[in-house]
Amino acid sequence: MAQFSVNTSRMDPYKAYKWRVKTNAGYVAGVSKVSALKRTTEVVEFREGGDPSGSHRSPGRSKYEAITLERGVTHDLEFENWASKVWQPGAGLGAEVSLADFRKDIVIELYNEAGQLVIAYNVYRCWVSEYQALPDLDANANAVAIAHIKLENEGWERDPAVVEPTEVSYTP
Template sequence: MAQFAVNTHRLDPYKNFKFRVRWDNEYVAGLSKMSAIKRTTETIEWREAGGPSVIRKMPGRTKFEPVTFEAGVTHDPQLMAWADLVNNPRGDAAMSLKNYRKEVTVEVLNMQATPVMGFILHRAWVSEFQALPEMDANANAVAISTLKIEYEGFTLAARPAEPAET
């Protein structure tokens, strides 16, 4: 049974290490890792007093888990610039009430780095920013910045046609 319409020979799913993220029409430099895009709907249990002793279940509030991006420290100020829109070190008056929320697009790429699907995180804003990790002169690692965002829902982006694999 083929899972792909164009590449009927393909049975394996896409890899989790080929992706890219953008906001303000700019891709994030040095991005190496992101947490899952996830929503959870609470369950409301309900039972009618005179009815059968059966607990009924219905959907309640839906919440969206924050997403954390990890990027190697570079000269690109993109992560800090967004974090400063929410909580500016120059004080409350420097906060941007207009621009601190963004539409964030996460693109899944195939092994040829061609976008195959994407998700848009709506009304995202920075809730946590780590400019530098703990530094260690004895370590052998890349310095990583982290950006944690909150968002109010996600949708599937306009899906490109399945690219033919060569």
Template sequence: MANTGFVVNTHRLDPYKNFKFRLLWDGRAVLGVSKVGALKRTTEVVKHRSGGDNSFDHKSPGRTSYEPVMLERGITHDLEFERWANRVHTYQGDTSMDLVNYKKDLTLEVMNERGQVAIRYFMYRCWVSEFTAMPDLDANANAVAIENMKIEMEGFLRDEATAEPAEG
């Protein structure tokens, strides 16, 4: 039998869907998050040449950076997005910045169709660099009002202790 990438559910042929997920911060799920951007890291390439053999480049890893993640959710009366964004900057200015609590660790959970957690990532030392409190409003559109948040992070790790759930 061919390897399908699943150890526990060897009968499963398709990968997990991208619409079953939840985002947690402060130990609880964030309400209404409808979109989470990709988790991506990039390592710079350092090129160098050897003195006796300088006809081609040698390459080694340099600095690694973690790309920001965009979050979207429909506007509700839950103020958690705005409260967190305000820890970095508010209308009152620099003196109201929260230097202690503006960074959070987040958890992203991807679930199977049954709602069981299949994959978990920890996102470390996250903070809000952009916040859209109110989108463009258009009386002619047939759309939900969405608030956006751009999250900067210092790194992410997959939780290898999250085991593949039994689906049988």
């Protein structure tokens, strides 16, 4: 099991506003929101034949929730191109799905206030199950247009190679 260093002088938890998302093509520009990483394990309940008064519980299958990435609408086609690998309308019979490369691994990196990498999670075999190119458009609104993709995945794990950095101390 990996050993993590412990910074005994840090009293505050990490903030949720300084992070980056990386694919095999590099960092994804402009992502403003990433949904939570969530794993759920089913509970299998069973009884023993000689014990009619109680039941036992053990873990069953685990499943990983889809992850949603949101970013402002720009001319960058990365979300749209990835979504089109899963389903390309008008591509012709048998060519609608790009089976060779519609899945990608991604990395979600969390940084401390000083910009040091503190935690990273590897998310495996992601593919786009939902793509929203434009939000509802409203002439009376004062908001940024946000696109989003929903990524199904086959699990994630914390990257043990990322250890807690020595935090910067400034002296006057």
